[in-house]
Amino acid sequence: MNLQGILIVVSGFSGSGKGTIMKELLKRYDNYALSVSATTRQPREGEADGREYFFKTREEFEKMIAEEELIEYARYVNNYYGTPKAYVEEQLAAGKDVILEIELQGALKIKEKFPEALLLFVTPPSAAELKRRLVNRGTETAEVIEQRMKRAEQEAEGMESYDYYVVNDVLDACVEDVHRIICAEHGRSMRNREFAEQIKSELKGE
Amino acid sequence: MNLQGILIVVSGFSGSGKGTIMKELLKRYDNYALSVSATTRQPREGEADGREYFFKTREEFEKMIAEEELIEYARYVNNYYGTPKAYVEEQLAAGKDVILEIELQGALKIKEKFPEALLLFVTPPSAAELKRRLVNRGTETAEVIEQRMKRAEQEAEGMESYDYYVVNDVLDACVEDVHRIICAEHGRSMRNREFAEQIKSELKGE
Numbered sequence: 001m002n003l004q005g006i007l008i009v010v011s012g013f014s015g016s017g018k019g020t021i022m023k024e025l026l027k028r029y030d031n032y033a034l035s036v037s038a039t040t041r042q043p044r045e046g047e048a049d050g051r052e053y054f055f056k057t058r059e060e061f062e063k064m065i066a067e068e069e070l071i072e073y074a075r076y077v078n079n080y081y082g083t084p085k086a087y088v089e090e091q092l093a094a095g096k097d098v099i100l101e102i103e104l105q106g107a108l109k110i111k112e113k114f115p116e117a118l119l120l121f122v123t124p125p126s127a128a129e130l131k132r133r134l135v136n137r138g139t140e141t142a143e144v145i146e147q148r149m150k151r152a153e154q155e156a157e158g159m160e161s162y163d164y165y166v167v168n169d170v171l172d173a174c175v176e177d178v179h180r181i182i183c184a185e186h187g188r189s190m191r192n193r194e195f196a197e198q199i200k201s202e203l204k205g206e
Numbered sequence: 207m208n209l210q211g212i213l214i215v216v217s218g219f220s221g222s223g224k225g226t227i228m229k230e231l232l233k234r235y236d237n238y239a240l241s242v243s244a245t246t247r248q249p250r251e252g253e254a255d256g257r258e259y260f261f262k263t264r265e266e267f268e269k270m271i272a273e274e275e276l277i278e279y280a281r282y283v284n285n286y287y288g289t290p291k292a293y294v295e296e297q298l299a300a301g302k303d304v305i306l307e308i309e310l311q312g313a314l315k316i317k318e319k320f321p322e323a324l325l326l327f328v329t330p331p332s333a334a335e336l337k338r339r340l341v342n343r344g345t346e347t348a349e350v351i352e353q354r355m356k357r358a359e360q361e362a363e364g365m366e367s368y369d370y371y372v373v374n375d376v377l378d379a380c381v382e383d384v385h386r387i388i389c390a391e392h393g394r395s396m397r398n399r400e401f402a403e404q405i406k407s408e409l410k411g412e
Binding site: 121123126127128151152153156157159160162163164165166177180181183184185187188189192193195196198199200201202203204205 | 329332333334335358362365366370371372373383386387390391394395399401402404405406409411
């Protein structure tokens with residue numbers, strides 16, 4: 001049926017493990033491409049241009065905005081973050097399912113521009129489990145954990161805007177769940193209008 | 207997440223192999239229950255009451271209509287056909303995914319009453335392949351084959367009302383496709399509103 005890839009937005013609570021899930025997906029299956037965001041923030045140690053982010057100057061970024069080279073962008077703490085359009089479009093046309101890891105506001109902008117985008121929300125089985133994971137990391141202060149939990153409370157308000165919830169309980173099963181959702185979605189009727197039209201016109205021609 | 211089963215409507219061209227797909231699903235996985243229709247038509251040789259159909263008198267059937275014991279019903283060629291409600295509701299509550307094999311009109315009635323029902327349309331890869339299969343059966347006259355193809359042309363007009371297209375090319379792969387769609391759909395946000403509400407209220411309580 002459809003040969004075009006699916007644009008997939010992945011969001012989820014900090015501590016939900018969405019980053020790990022995406023890395024595993026890319027490792028296990030070759031139908032995925034991960035979109036790399038552009039940003040004006042400074043690279044941190046270990047980050048490479050074109051891998052974690054495309055690092056841009058403010059002028060370069062504003063030129064990308066002006067020339068409509070971004071699917072969506074936002075400003076956090078005086079820095080721009082955005083999704084370059086060219087890469088996403090190339091990969092979709094080549095049949096790749098392109099994954100964007102962005103937050104609610106960006107996800108909603110994507111859904112508006114691309115109604116056929118697939119929005120996944122990754123969550124631990126419960127709020128108690130989310131807290132347990134943040135505490136068990138052992139790297140965060142009680143204050144930071146409280147901030148994260150407050151943030152999760154806000155993020156949860158947007159859960160209804162997503163198409164699927166992905167419960168990350170056991171990582172391996174969760175990766176397979178995500179893959180299964182995406183494979184299944186390739187058969188959705190709204191992604192296969194051309195196929196339906198073709199069957200219809202063939203049947204009329206009989 | 208959700209413990210409730212999914213109500214699944216399967217339609218498709220005569221010759222698409224949907225009957226075989228459903229039999230295989232029931233054989234391979236234990237999460238499915240097949241809804242048995244009620245009808246006033248006479249049993250044919252080899253048909254058993256409660257297996258192919260629940261055979262009813264006209265009076266019995268009309269009583270079922272009057273007492274709202276049917277999810278949907280229709281009249282074809284002077285006989286009634288309908289879906290008994292009790293069995294479907296029991297199975298859904300027990301967590302089974304209940305499959306109804308019905309045609310477009312019935313499918314649309316189901317979707318109206320149960321917006322969360324999942325509508326699958328089974329089709330061969332092409333109209334040419336549909337015709338080839340009908341011819342290869344060797345049991346139908348050219349005239350009957352032409353009628354079937356005309357019927358398919360009408361049925362195709364309703365394809366857009368379905369949620370997914372299932373292309374039956376290789377049976378085994380097709381059965382797995384259907385199973386994958388249904389498993390994936392259990393994670394859809396609209397089927398898991400309670401789960402989202404619970405996470406939210408837990409996060410508020412933190």
